[in-house]
Amino acid sequence: MTTATRVYVARLAGLAVFDPNGDQVGRVRDAVARIRDGGLPPRVVGLVAEMPLRRRIFLPIGRVTSVDAESVVLSTGTLNLRRFEKRPGELLILEDLLDRKVTITGTGVAATVVDVAMETTGRLGDWVLSRVAVREYTGRLSRRGHLYQLDWAEVGGLVGEAESQGTASLLAVFDNMRPADLANVLQDLSEERRVEVATALDDERLADVLEELPEHDQVEIIGALSPERAADVLEEMDPDDAADLLAELPKPDQETLLDLMEPDESAPVRALLDYVPGTAGSIMNSEPVVLTPDATVAEALARVREPQLSPALAAAVYVARAPMATPTGRYLGVVHFQRLLREPPAAMLGGIVDNGIDPLGTGTRLPEITRRMATYNLVAMPVVDDDRLVGAVTVDDVLDQLLPRDWRDRDQQVSRD
Template identity: 55%
Template sequence: MASVRVFVARMAGLAVYGPDGERIGKVRDVVVSLRVDSHPPRVLGLVVDLSARRSIFVPMLRVADIAPTAVTLASGSVNLRSFDQRPNETLVLGQLLNSPATVREAGTEGSVVDVAVEPSRTRDWVITKVALRFRRTRLARRPRVEVYGWEAVSGLDVAAAQGADRLLAVFDSMRPADVAAALSRLPDDRQRHVVDALDDERLADVFEELSESDQRELLGYLDDDRAADVLEAMSPDDAADLLGELDDDEAGRLLELMEPDESEPVRRLLRYEWDTAGGLMTPEPITLGPDVTVAEALARVRNPEVPPALASMVFVVRPPTATPTGRYLGCVHAQQLLRAAPFELVAGMVDADLPQLGPEAGLGEVTRYFASYNLVAGPVVDAEDHLLGAVTVDDVLDHLLPQGWRDRDLAPGEVHGGTVRAANGAGDRTHDGEVHGA
């Protein structure tokens, strides 16, 4: 299909033909997924009214051509189930038109009268232009209409255009880092609505990705009991970083409200400076006794709750295996486990020669350690050979990046998670009730 720009309002009522030339129905609307930032949203597909007085969804992948008088579909399958709008979807004609929007540079507000869509270099269709109508002035007989690039207009992202309940449904399908980025751009009342609606585990995941200033502000909004619950659900190193930003009285009060077994590892981390291996480490790496089999070790590595960096290495210690452990024996890389027989013992493949980090090692020393040994995780061991925890490369990057880096928008193409998609893409609508060659 040629790279053309199409204004959506002109598509309403266009006849839709199959690849064999048979008329199927007519275009009723265009479905888009608004983003959580100012970058152009993706067009998911068309809502097509069939002659049988029901509407179906046609993915843009099935659209072969959009002409001034008709839309032609490519060969393939189309789901014939009635169209059911999902929470992360917006109808251009039914919901986006007449929405208020503001021109960023001028600060003038108008209402949307049309949007233009066109294929991108990746063959996805996106909204590229917005036509705004402004109020009539004394000097103009008719309201003024002007066309702007999508990035020049504000007020049409997910947060602004969708209700709070639908916004929460969209957040449910997003990565915590993307939810945190979107949450930081919401007005205060919207932020609090989202915080109130999220369960403690999900809110803890989002808190770990927020900037320090946003963490402090939202933690202050929570009552002490819920704040303690969220801190318990966070990883101990992230909870320690957050508590370290608070004054001593507030941090002490929250620690007292936490369950003792949850607060104890956090208290240990708070003994170290934030820019040392002891302050950077997580106290909950994968620790095993020497008599554990490879099969058992791989079962621990496969645990989906273990972050990828921590899953790259297991640490072998004498009992007790809970940190601070008994005597540290060495580590085993996940790749070694994959190459070994399931019945072998980890004691037979321990790397005892890999240097260890002391808890007082500074950030520079930790950075050189990772670069020297090509690691994504490393053991932190005290002077008595007790394993205290492990530092991971993401902990190091968090502290190497400039202060406030989480507050900065990523450039287009740097992350794809910010785009709210329908499930795993528009094609996911073609699993049930399909017909082929439509």
Template identity: 35%
Template sequence: MRPLAVNSLVHLILPDVQELLRDGTAEEIAEALAPFHSADIADLLEGLEDAEAAKLLQALGLEQRVETFEHIEVGDQVRLFGAIGPEGMGTIIEEMSADDRADLLNELPQELASGLLSQLPAEEAKDAAVLSNYGEETAGGIMTSEFVRLTLDMTATEAIERVRTQATSKEQVFALYVLDDEERLRGVVTLSKLILAKPDATMGEVMYEHPISVPVEADQEDVVGRLRHYDFLAIPVVDGEGRMLGIVTHDDALDVVLEEQTEDVQKMAAVEPLEAPYFETALLTLVRKRAVWLTVLLGAGLVAGTILKGFHHVLEKAIALTFFLPLIIAAGGNTGAQSATLVIRGMAVGEMGPGDWLKVARRELLSGLMLGTLLGALGIGMAYLLGQGAVASTVFWTLVAIVTAGCLLGSLLPILLDRAGIDPAITSSPLVAGLVDILGIVFYFLIARLFLGI
């Protein structure tokens, strides 16, 4: 299993659990872990060897066993599946929620997955096969087909009875969906409204008409945005003809948010996104995903060095300029990285889009001039403090120019990439810094020529 999760409770009880696994019976193990939440037991499994984890999981009661298994990362599920075997896993897979089951089957070898599908009840096997066919990052790929269906002519009494009989097998029952005879979504009834409705009122009378939904092919980030915007616990997923296929729940949306944020953070740090957790990623894969961008940034550094060489005669005549070169480069790169981060995050949460480029440019131009003036004033002070007052004006105006350029480049490059259909997170902080470094060197020496007459 993976390295132990950061969970103080798990660290505390792990030695006792390992001793219990060595000397205790299945009944004793189940009794000892019965009070614990399934998520904590899943964390506990990560600190055990595969054989120990398999023994612990099999000792749990069925409901707790299934819930614990669903809390485990898919990669660890596959390894645990190998340790337990198809026969021991059959019941767990049959009882899993539809979307979690589909995710696991997608990760198993084709032959093994097909064998497991053949052992499932016909309806569940068909459902798992259908869910597995949707794109991984679409609404269909993250939805579950488990939701409470109501009909237009069903009374409140009948609907409550249906909720009562189906609640334990559905992902959530806070929102109930009213479908017509052709499975088209016609309305939504909240559980609270259903309970307060008159016993003989029909769903067609109490439902909210014109429900909000997402198409099955919608990008998962758009689905999360809809859930966040409308503050839903779940949102229905429909096909092109309005037939309801499933729901995306808030917990699945949280997984998407974590996945997308992790990917964006890695891109912004000039790392090609990892497809598995850090410790599960092969060392050579980790090196390759980092080396790509490091090579690109090395090229940017080479360009900066070449430009610097072209101005060697300026340096020879005013050696004091070298004292402030690191300051100039750092100020421009840091400013550009700040602007890129602010804009990328703003775009990610829907605060701005490509159409706002002019407003962004205005704000960043003013920000750059103000920040550049502030840093330039500090630069003048540093120049006189170091006894290099002759280059003070050069340092001041270069800082004003490069900080302003950094703000504009860092803010507009993500917008330009987004307009071109490229993920703006690829505008990594090191990349922006590298580009601004090049500009900084050019500005510095051109301004030095102007003020020093070199």
């Protein structure tokens, strides 16, 4: 395997990290460099990799045997699993330098950092930050400035307190991350940077990320938005997640945001807030897939293919009399996804509906919900009120309640050796 002699760090982000046996141990999230005196370019000391269960660890650069466009390979499978914590005098390349406002030495031209290259000195495991890609700052949205690739010494303002730092280049690095992974990255940023990056996301992307963050981070970010934009983001969230977030806010703030939301978007959220905490009504999703009994298998399969549905919600189609919006007409039963795959596309749902398992009531408590889902090996169950379908409880809703309240918080950081 060929090892590159110069690598731009933004291109490393997301690359798989393999041990000598070819087993993947994580993905690169950043690189760490130590600042040196005398204007010397910082020396790269390691990479930050994200492991399963969202743990970020430090990989010493000396253990990296090869780097290419597709992967990073280590010389050993033995890793220090202590959570990474940046030390004084160190830089996280992507977090600290991307989008940083700098000046081009000699000309005084203002620019922003779009990438930083690390380059091997020729000695095994010895890498330094050699080149900086910067874009001239024009201050005009309609015109992009010239892109320069300069030596580290030709760029001023790379070290020390940043005068200002944008988000465009960092967001480009995060673009292909799953919402849960991006939420994990945001938790490792400083409070100011976290809010800055989160609020730069578009409404739909921010809504997806908020659903993966702990409550205190959700409140911090939603509070940094204007009320109008906060309402727009809440509209993009699943009603149950929006209700959980609003429940963390003071009552006057809840009402302000609910009033700013579109009535058809706020109505299911208001309904969820009215249920007793810990009941099926309070944790259910009020927008499951609902069809009438004369709908066909082909129609049902088309609905469960919709990309915005979570796997748990897409696992079943609920059959009810019109109207189909919750609360529906009389609930008739459920058709599970596997059954849909076994039936002819033209078959009607009314002929294959399963009504052998009693639905949950809105007041069913969490222990009973858990017991029944485990008994019947289900990933979702319907919730009814007076024989009308009002929502569905999914396994992720149940897990969210069973896990400790702060389960989305990162483990307490511990310094590396």
